[in-house]
Amino acid sequence: MEFQFSEKVSHLQASAIREILKYSADPAVISLAAGSPAPEALPTKQLEEISKEILAEEPSIAFQYGVTEGYTPLRDEVKKILADKGVYNPEYDEVIITSGAQQANELSAKVLCNEGDVLLAESPSFIGSLNAFKSYHVDLKGVTLESDGINIEELEARLKEGGVKLVYLIPNFQNPTGNTMSWEKRVKAFELCKKYGAVILEDNPYGDLRFAGEDIKCIKTLDTEGSVIYSGTFSKILAPGIRVGYVCAHKDIIQKIVVCKQVADVHSTMWSQMLAYRFLNKYDLAEHLVSLRKVYKHKTELMLGEIAKNFSSKIEYTKPQGGLFIWCTLPEGVTTQQMLDFCTKAVKEYKVAIVPGTAFEIHEDDPTRSFRLNFSTPTDENIVKGIGILGKLSKEMFGE
Numbered sequence: 127m128e129f130q131f132s133e134k135v136s137h138l139q140a141s142a143i144r145e146i147l148k149y150s151a152d153p154a155v156i157s158l159a160a161g162s163p164a165p166e167a168l169p170t171k172q173l174e175e176i177s178k179e180i181l182a183e184e185p186s187i188a189f190q191y192g193v194t195e196g197y198t199p200l201r202d203e204v205k206k207i208l209a210d211k212g213v214y215n216p217e218y219d220e221v222i223i224t225s226g227a228q229q230a231n232e233l234s235a236k237v238l239c240n241e242g243d244v245l246l247a248e249s250p251s252f253i254g255s256l257n258a259f260k261s262y263h264v265d266l267k268g269v270t271l272e273s274d275g276i277n278i279e280e281l282e283a284r285l286k287e288g289g290v291k292l293v294y295l296i297p298n299f300q301n302p303t304g305n306t307m308s309w310e311k312r313v314k315a316f317e318l319c320k321k322y323g324a325v326i327l328e329d330n331p332y333g334d335l336r337f338a339g340e341d342i343k344c345i346k347t348l349d350t351e352g353s354v355i356y357s358g359t360f361s362k363i364l365a366p367g368i369r370v371g372y373v374c375a376h377k378d379i380i381q382k383i384v385v386c387k388q389v390a391d392v393h394s395t396m397w398s399q400m401l402a403y404r405f406l407n408k409y410d411l412a413e414h415l416v417s418l419r420k421v422y423k424h425k426t427e428l429m430l431g432e433i434a435k436n437f438s439s440k441i442e443y444t445k446p447q448g449g450l451f452i453w454c455t456l457p458e459g460v461t462t463q464q465m466l467d468f469c470t471k472a473v474k475e476y477k478v479a480i481v482p483g484t485a486f487e488i489h490e491d492d493p494t495r496s497f498r499l500n501f502s503t504p505t506d507e508n509i510v511k512g513i514g515i516l517g518k519l520s521k522e523m524f525g526e
């Protein structure tokens with residue numbers, strides 16, 4: 127049967143990367159394409175222990191319906207985390223638990239944006255959020271991302287054009303670039319958005335994964351009137367499979383998000399929320415984060431070192447101080463098709479998967495000569511092997 131998909135979703139597709147993902151399924155492929163935490167960073171032993179306790183002590187809560195706003199003890203814990211970190215000191219009705227940050231971002235756009243409203247995002251940006259925004263038929267526009275955050279002049283020009291409802295920012299170790307927004311730009315972006323009446327959606331899944339440099343305060347710390355929505359997640363610090371995230375926003379926004387979440391999934395899985403809560407209570411989160419940062423520091427340094435040794439000297443790349451990604455840019459003059467050929471050849475002939483930059487463009491056919499590398503998922507051995515192979519191919523295609 128030929129299905130007639132709705133206009134909302136018929137334009138959502140990732141055709142440029144479909145070919146590459148097809149080959150990535152081969153177990154012989156070294157994947158530098160994932161966005162997942164390091165397997166060795168997952169606290170599986172602790173989660174196993176807590177799981178047993180939940181089953182023994184509170185099975186009827188774990189397997190029952192819960193309230194849409196989230197498991198109360200976890201909401202309290204999230205409130206405490208936000209306050210302790212100095213992000214924000216939320217009231218009870220300013221925080222809810224979501225099914226990952228993905229849902230927090232999606233619902234934020236849903237409650238604020240009408241069809242045709244302008245939504246600004248860093249260019250490039252996280253594909254999951256971009257697709258969520260596109261499904262609401264917003265007028266999605268990009269603002270150039272620089273090594274220290276979005277270009278502020280361009281942001282102001284876009285805001286001046288009018289109609290901007292939401293500005294989506296990933297200030298820490300951005301996906302896909304690994305770039306971090308400077309404090310100066312955070313302040314300027316906040317002031318500009320306030321001046322032009324746009325709400326900021328600050329997505330911070332990687333903030334706790336800083337392994338070098340100094341922490342920079344969140345944009346939410348500047349917020350006195352509720353013009354910043356802050357989304358967080360346990361995916362990158364605990365486990366993405368539990369699908370537990372949260373959103374902190376003005377209570378009027380939260381109220382609407384709650385109604386939309388009721389429609390979407392009623393509530394996030396109680397079992398998962400209890401896992402997160404018990405982990406925070408039983409173990410030392412700060413200690414756990416120290417061990418995660420150690421793993422990621424090692425893997426980043428290993429990958430950066432191998433890139434320096436092996437890649438064509440004409441390829442530029444970011445040197446992130448946290449997060450999971452390195453962003454590589456092929457020499458000037460290289461076309462989008464040549465970048466795609468490089469990525470396809472890497473996976474098809476040499477069995478190394480990377481994600482072409484097209485996946486993160488605001489509009490899929492926007493030109494790009496970049497690709498994303500992930501250092502968290504592969505083993506050390508595969509980092510060395512994979513980067514070695516890509517290096518050889520890069521020199522073959524783009525010169526020494």
Ligand SMILES: Cc1ncc(COP(=O)(O)O)c(C=O)c1O
Binds near residue numbers: 225296358370
């Ligand atoms: C920037 C960004 N936001 C949100 C998410 C979604 O995270 P979650 O697993 O909490 O839904 C990701 C996941 O990779 C991400 O990179």
